[in-house]
Amino acid sequence: MAQRRVFQTLARQYSSFSLSLKTLNPLLQSLPRITQIPHFPQTFNLISSISASNQHTLFTITRHFSSNRSDDSEDSEDYDDDEEDEMGESLDEDDVVSGSSGKREYTPEEKESEAAAIGYKVVGPLERSDRVFKDYEPVFAVIQIGSHQFKVSNGDCVYAEKLKFCEVHDKIILNKVLMLGSPTQTLIGRPILPDATVRAVVEEHALDAKVIIFKKKRRKNYRRTKGHRQELTKIRITDIQGIEKPVMPVPEKTKKAVKEVEKVAVPA
Numbered sequence: 001m002a003q004r005r006v007f008q009t010l011a012r013q014y015s016s017f018s019l020s021l022k023t024l025n026p027l028l029q030s031l032p033r034i035t036q037i038p039h040f041p042q043t044f045n046l047i048s049s050i051s052a053s054n055q056h057t058l059f060t061i062t063r064h065f066s067s068n069r070s071d072d073s074e075d076s077e078d079y080d081d082d083e084e085d086e087m088g089e090s091l092d093e094d095d096v097v098s099g100s101s102g103k104r105e106y107t108p109e110e111k112e113s114e115a116a117a118i119g120y121k122v123v124g125p126l127e128r129s130d131r132v133f134k135d136y137e138p139v140f141a142v143i144q145i146g147s148h149q150f151k152v153s154n155g156d157c158v159y160a161e162k163l164k165f166c167e168v169h170d171k172i173i174l175n176k177v178l179m180l181g182s183p184t185q186t187l188i189g190r191p192i193l194p195d196a197t198v199r200a201v202v203e204e205h206a207l208d209a210k211v212i213i214f215k216k217k218r219r220k221n222y223r224r225t226k227g228h229r230q231e232l233t234k235i236r237i238t239d240i241q242g243i244e245k246p247v248m249p250v251p252e253k254t255k256k257a258v259k260e261v262e263k264v265a266v267p268a
Contacts, residue, residue, distance in 0.1 A: 111165045118163065119145045119176035126169045126201055132238040138183055141198050141240045144176040152198065152237045159206075162231035166202050172235070174198040180243040187243060196242030204234040 106114070115121055126132070133155070140153045145160040152158055166172055177196035180187040187193055208230040215224040 106165070115163075115165050116175065119143070119174060120163060120166075121173045121175060122166045123171040123173060125167075126171055130171075132171065132199070132201060133236075134239060137240070137245050139240050139243055139245050140181050141177055141196070142179040143174045143198050144178055145174065145235075149178065152240075154237050154239055156237045157203075158200075158235045158237065159208075159232045160235060161233070162205060163202070163233045166233075168202055168204060170202045172200050172202060174200060177242065180240070182243055183246055185243065193242060196240075198237060199239040199241070200235045200237050202233060203236050206232050206234060208232050 112121070137154055140151055142149060142151050144150075145158075145163075148160060150158050150160070163172075175192075175197065177193045177198055178189050178191060180193060180196050187196070189196075210227045210229050213224075213226040213228060216222065
């Protein structure tokens with residue numbers, strides 16, 4: 001289709017040129033004229049007879065279609081060059097985005113620093129031989145993850161905003177412990193307890209329920225409806241360290257029940 005359009009434009013230009021010759025002086029009017037406009041059929045086989053190497057030298061076709069990625073890339077490159085010339089600054093290496101995934105690539109040092117700013121540290125994947133889950137202990141901790149605070153004990157499950165640099169079944173350490181408490185003592189941080197840590201395991205990356213966002217400006221014919229699902233990370237608390245844990249007393253009712261069962265079991 002593009003080649004056909006090019007030939008049609010050439011024919012129109014040629015016809016306009018032949019008409020302009022009529023208005024020239026009588027000397028030029030004596031020259032032989034071409035009165036018939038060449039007719040180009042729909043199936044024009046001239047280019048098929050020419051070798052592929054000479055096609056680009058004879059005709060240069062410029063297309064501006066939305067599906068043409070090469071034109072878009074050229075336009076974007078020109079736009080970027082203009083921006084660099086105007087601002088006089090180039091992009092830093094930290095702002096480079098990988099073209100395949102479309103996400104920024106972080107170095108291990110950057111991952112560690114950003115995770116520490118949020119309030120956690122990735123230890124490693126959970127192995128089959130690890131026995132991290134323990135029985136309930138009468139100790140609680142108030143931790144901070146990002147901008148949210150949670151009161152947790154070992155065995156509790158917490159949903160926090162998605163942690164970027166950890167995968168499912170990874171062991172993490174929550175560093176920002178604001179307070180520790182037990183039946184015998186309470187430790188309050190100013191604002192953080194430096195020697196206290198809370199260990200946890202990442203169980204799942206999930207999405208929260210949808211929230212409808214509706215905006216309206218009256219008398220302006222403006223209405224916008226959007227939906228949002230927050231990305232969450234499910235964390236299971238495994239251990240709280242930094243405070244003395246009291247020994248759980250064994251209830252006496254169980255001992256009495258065992259003695260009664262032994263008495264009943266004696267044969268008559």
